[in-house]
Amino acid sequence: MPNRRSFVTSLLGAGAALPVLRATAFRGLAAAGPIAATRTPADLATDEDYWGEIQRAFELDRTMINLNNGGCSPAPTHVLEQMIRDLRFSNELPVDHMWRILEPRLESVRRELAAEFGCDTEEMAITRNASEANETMIFGLDLKRGDEILVTNQNYPRMLTSWDQRVRREGLVLKQISIPLPPPSQQDIVDRFRAAVTPRTRIIEVTHITNLSGQIMPVRAIVDFARPLGIEVFVDGAHAFAHFPFKRDDLDCDYYGTSLHKWLLAPVGTGFLYVRKSRQRQLWPLMAAPAEMNENVRKYEEIGTHPAANHNAISVALAFHQAIGAERKVARLRYLRDRWARPLVAESDRVKMLTPIDSDNSAGIGLVHVEGIDPGKLGGWLMDRYRIVSTPIVHPEFNGLRVTPNVYTTPGEVDTFAEAMRVAIRRGVA
Ligand SMILES: Cc1ncc(COP(=O)(O)O)c(C=O)c1O
Numbered sequence: 001m002p003n004r005r006s007f008v009t010s011l012l013g014a015g016a017a018l019p020v021l022r023a024t025a026f027r028g029l030a031a032a033g034p035i036a037a038t039r040t041p042a043d044l045a046t047d048e049d050y051w052g053e054i055q056r057a058f059e060l061d062r063t064m065i066n067l068n069n070g071g072c073s074p075a076p077t078h079v080l081e082q083m084i085r086d087l088r089f090s091n092e093l094p095v096d097h098m099w100r101i102l103e104p105r106l107e108s109v110r111r112e113l114a115a116e117f118g119c120d121t122e123e124m125a126i127t128r129n130a131s132e133a134n135e136t137m138i139f140g141l142d143l144k145r146g147d148e149i150l151v152t153n154q155n156y157p158r159m160l161t162s163w164d165q166r167v168r169r170e171g172l173v174l175k176q177i178s179i180p181l182p183p184p185s186q187q188d189i190v191d192r193f194r195a196a197v198t199p200r201t202r203i204i205e206v207t208h209i210t211n212l213s214g215q216i217m218p219v220r221a222i223v224d225f226a227r228p229l230g231i232e233v234f235v236d237g238a239h240a241f242a243h244f245p246f247k248r249d250d251l252d253c254d255y256y257g258t259s260l261h262k263w264l265l266a267p268v269g270t271g272f273l274y275v276r277k278s279r280q281r282q283l284w285p286l287m288a289a290p291a292e293m294n295e296n297v298r299k300y301e302e303i304g305t306h307p308a309a310n311h312n313a314i315s316v317a318l319a320f321h322q323a324i325g326a327e328r329k330v331a332r333l334r335y336l337r338d339r340w341a342r343p344l345v346a347e348s349d350r351v352k353m354l355t356p357i358d359s360d361n362s363a364g365i366g367l368v369h370v371e372g373i374d375p376g377k378l379g380g381w382l383m384d385r386y387r388i389v390s391t392p393i394v395h396p397e398f399n400g401l402r403v404t405p406n407v408y409t410t411p412g413e414v415d416t417f418a419e420a421m422r423v424a425i426r427r428g429v430a
Pocket of ligand 1: 070071129130131132134155156158207209210236238239259
């Protein structure tokens with residue numbers, strides 16, 4: 001549990017580049033440590049003195065209530081400032097300042113992210129987002145006509161489109177299974193995957209936590225049954241890393257892709273790809289790399305000229321995340337979710353949470369279905385009347401409104417949303 005000293009030093013020790021911290025932001029952050037002291041995450045989850053300090057690390061437009069942090073989240077001010085500082089410095093003499101001075105600092109980012117994820121430094125590649133990481137997996141393995149890929153029909157559309165391109169180009173077969181919301185059990189999900197496996201199944205792509213309903217998937221159990229069958233499991237962790245606590249060994253997976261501009265609060269354009277050392281030779285990079293790099297994880301970073309500022313600022317975001325602590329963060333996110341979700345469920349039989357809120361298999365993402373209300377119209381109404389940003393979800397098998405607060409969200413903002421929803425449920429949104 002971080003104390004005041006470790007809170008401050010972890011911020012100061014954020015990688016090779018010392019962040020430019022505005023004095024006010026820094027004072028606010030340092031004040032959070034002693035408030036937290038040795039209290040449990042559950043106890044701290046409702047302490048507005050603590051979360052007030054976290055809120056003040058962000059500069060936001062509070063005339064809007066942003067309940068779509070799942071799309072991508074604002075970065076804390078000091079993270080943004082380090083990126084801007086590095087961009088200015090780069091621009092003075094890019095070939096020297098960017099390539100010679102700043103780019104090598106990527107190695108600190110690699111080391112720190114690997115430690116947080118629980119893998120070896122040589123298994124961690126920095127990407128620009130989860131799409132790049134996931135598409136490296138999707139396009140990287142040699143497969144032949146007739147090979148089967150198993151996914152759910154709730155996997156992220158861009159990933160399904162990527163697979164579909166391989167289907168059209170190479171004659172692969174994409175099998176999509178359906179998962180009920182919320183599912184009766186984690187075992188039910190595993191059983192559905194297992195039942196769809198055939199002797200031709202080569203890959204399972206599973207979303208660690210779905211972007212649609214916030215269902216946390218039983219990744220470990222899927223890896224456990226698939227590996228002995230010679231099936232590779234690709235994990236799309238776009239929403240998982242720094243959202244709820246876990247380590248690589250909890251999943252035991254060989255491949256994992258995530259975005260860092262969602263729950264880690266790093267600047268837009270940041271993500272990572274983990275590939276187990278023993279798998280690197282067989283997984284091709286998206287952009288070509290020389291043969292000498294076959295077993296070098298940096299082959300997945302051969303993307304041409306790009307800003308060093310964005311990826312170097314990951315270290316500052318990671319230090320901020322670690323200073324809060326993963327357990328505290330998820331406890332707060334669940335508290336905020338329950339604060340809007342439970343009163344709405346109690347309000348009317350027409351309201352159903354499609355997220356499993358009564359178990360550990362969900363965190364900050366909540367999907368609420370209201371019978372008789374079109375989610376698109378509801379989202380527009382919330383924006384027009386209340387300036388609330390939410391995410392209408394329309395899937396062939398279910399629909400609802402997705403709500404994703406973040407660590408800077410106030411209970412008052414969540415209450416305003418819940419109150420607006422009560423009005424919508426009682427009077428409609430026409
Ligand atoms: C499950 C999932 N996978 C992949 C992505 C792609 O992430 P990005 O747009 O950051 O590449 C998203 C984005 O929301 C997602 O929710």
